[in-house]
Amino acid sequence: MNKTLDSLTLPAPTASVTDRLRYLIKLSRLTQAGFADRIGVDPSNLSRLLTGHTPVSDTFINRVVVNLGVSKPWLTDGCGVPFPRDIHAREIQADENTPRHDGRRHGAPVYDINVSAGSANLSREFTKERIIGFCDLPGINVECPIVRVRGNSMSPRLADGSWVSIRPVSDTAPILWGQIYVVVLDEYRMIKYVRRHNDPSMIVLHSDNPDYDDIELPRDAVRSLYLVETIMNFEIVI
DSSP: OOOOOTTSSOOOOOOOOOHHHHHHHHHOOOOOHHHHHHHHHHHHHHHHHHSSSSSSOOHHHHHHHHHOOHHHHHHOOOSSSSGGGEEEEEEGOOOOOOOGGGOOOOOOEEEEEEETTTTTTGGOOOOOGGEEEEEEETTTTTTEEEOOOOOTTTTTTSSSSSSEEEEETTTTTOOOTSOOOOEEEEOEEEEEEEEOOSSTTTTEEEOSSTTTTOOEEEEOOEEEEEEEEEEEOOOOOO
């Protein structure tokens, strides 16, 4: 008989993060090694974490949240319930008869990267170590990385903490005027609408938030562009 939220005792709000992780392992009906594979971490690292030899990092928390759909406030502080919007526990339970495709993961990689701040070398940040999960949903291009947006300059179109799927644009590709891009400059990057300028050598970067002014800059100041293909705004409800 499958274990569900109703047949397992939820950890008390005062329990530790590791207590809640052990609860999730029991709920998944996986071995500890299988659970580690499910959230994309090394089994030995998970073992050290559960025994208190390794601290629980925010990156690890994000891996659990993204891969299992767990409420971050519940996992970190015991607030609310484990699964927002009453997601049934079967979503993280293993089906022994379901093929795992030889252990290979499918879906677009989700990176622990903020694209609305940082240095110019965005492409160098797409490393295996920065992956916190995978997203396999209709309409999401599995070849495009999914990254986080911070700040309110594109609000309400892009909420602070939203996720976007982005596609690199080659130097010869035409700019789709009026579309949202991640614009990478020498010293920083930002996410904006890219609009046509009266001067062909210039472009206009426009924010959705009216409190922010337009930015005019030379086209040759842009080091790279990433077209925003999909926007994922969501709110965790507990």
